[in-house]
Amino acid sequence: MTESPESRDDSTGTRRGRKPIRPDPESGPVALFAHRLWELKERAGDPSFADMASRLGAAASKSSLAAAARGSALPSWETTWEFVRVLAVDRLGGDPEEVRREWRTHWEQAANLGYRDDLLAGQSGSAAPDHPVHGPPPSTGAPAREHTPLASEHRPPFTDRELSSGEPQSPPAGHLPPSADDRASGSDHESSPADGPRPAPASPGRPASGKRLTVLAAVTGVVGVAAILIGWVLPLITGDARTGPGTATSPSPSAPQSLTPFDDSKFEKDVTYPDGTVVQAGESFDKTWRIRNAGNVPWHGRYLTRMNDTPCKAPKRVGIGPVAPGESVDITVRVRAADSPGRCKIYWKMTDEDSTPLLAGKRPIFLDVTVA
Incomplete structure (x- = not known):
């Protein structure tokens, strides 16, 4: 959404300049979220962004509040809460906890839906945006290779639980996890150990079969466990003769970890x-x-x-x-x-x-x- 300059005449209380252009709620989840902010602003008497940032006490700048209602990018939760608090709580008298829960839900849905749309756009071959709506862009992993599409790549749209909690759910029946060969070749998909390796479609020039890689991984794991056991048992057998077995290699207490600064x-x-x-x-x-x-x-x-x-x-x-x-x-x-x-x-x-x-x-x- 584009917004024309906005100001307020201090003597009359009316705005000067062109009227801001509202975001179209049908154009996407972020625009719908901004549209909801505009509706709240109107219910609260439609104060100017300058008034919200000064007279009404919002802890956010005029430009940040205006950008939140523009609908071109999802604002941070801190800016969103200051926008909502001064209007829904301080002006309209809403319960702070109820208002916070309601708008936090709207904000998370806009973030998750916007990110899902970016993923679907990438899978359909359309150009994905440079920056996703919420969260860092997913890692691309190893360079792409040609292969027969796996069933796990045809994942259904996000469920309601995923949109509210942000946690991915287990794939439904019929959507099998990728094979061990896919993981070894750099695929971003992950599979459950209980599912076991599954043969991948043959491709030209494959250096080793899935079975050979599985055996190699098992041997490597056994050798690693044996090395750990030897390193733990050997000091107990050959401990310092003056103080008894194992005393010389007793670990010293770990130093206390520094706390992450947290201001509240x-x-x-x-x-x-x-x-x-x-x-x-x-x-x-x-x-x-x-x-x-x-x-x-x-x-x-x-x-x-x-x-x-x-x-x-x-x-x-x-x-x-x-x-x-x-x-x-x-x-x-x-x-x-x-x-x-x-x-x-x-x-x-x-x-x-x-x-x-x-x-x-x-x-x-x-x-x-x-x-x-």
């Missing part, structure tokens, strides 16, 4: 002024949240940065930490209530010193009070 946070509670609290007009108060470092990365130089503006006044950002992994921290901001009655809801997002959002998959924390 967990909201624990509203310490003061829980959602729905009534405050007086013009009143100043301290709002406190408690969050926990749920990852294994220490927090240094981090802040809660305000994502929107309201009649209630609050600092632009407040410092966090330092916080070690597993520790909890209380964060307090000083807020002054509006001078007139109404609802006051302010969003904050964790950022670094340069105000770059962190933990994109996490919802912002917020203050939600009623001014009387």
Whole structure:
């Protein structure tokens, strides 16, 4: 889908420029997914992408949100969730967990269906795209050779379980696995050991038969097992005479493996002024949240940065930490209530010193009070 420039007149609230062109839901799974994003955007009042990235508090840029709705490529799950969260949860009041499950299902189906279409297009002889919709392109294995097509190459379309779980299922009856010769010659197909080798169609110039290769593999396996047993038993027999058999070759404890860095946070509670609290007009108060470092990365130089503006006044950002992994921290901001009655809801997002959002998959924390 192509999209024309879009902007909003701050004085009137209306958009300027040409109207964006919607993706055609019939043109493919990615376009259908983008079409669903457009429908959600309309139900939420059709805010501009700039408003979604600033005033509504989405932790994604305007260009990323616009690209997600263009329908030419499947967006990342993080960008998708920020697109959906500010509209379906924060604006339309949907349950966060239900909304996440529903849209995660839509996103995975678009990824799997798009990848399946690429595979089917490649099998039919049409040109496959340079980059698949989801996941890395499959390995081509050894150079192609001419052979009689195997039954396992005529695999039926993906099942519903494959589309939802991403796990391939066992081939149905009548679709036999490839032979040992096919595996030895570089075929990408795999077969179950229980099925045993199956003779492959004869081809000119074949260097050895399947039976000969099977015998060679069996002999190699026996020799390998014998070598392992000798290497394990021999030290026990010839161990150090001073301390007893096997002592000199006892392995030392393995060094602890380093952990893969994992950054995460967990909201624990509203310490003061829980959602729905009534405050007086013009009143100043301290709002406190408690969050926990749920990852294994220490927090240094981090802040809660305000994502929107309201009649209630609050600092632009407040410092966090330092916080070690597993520790909890209380964060307090000083807020002054509006001078007139109404609802006051302010969003904050964790950022670094340069105000770059962190933990994109996490919802912002917020203050939600009623001014009387």
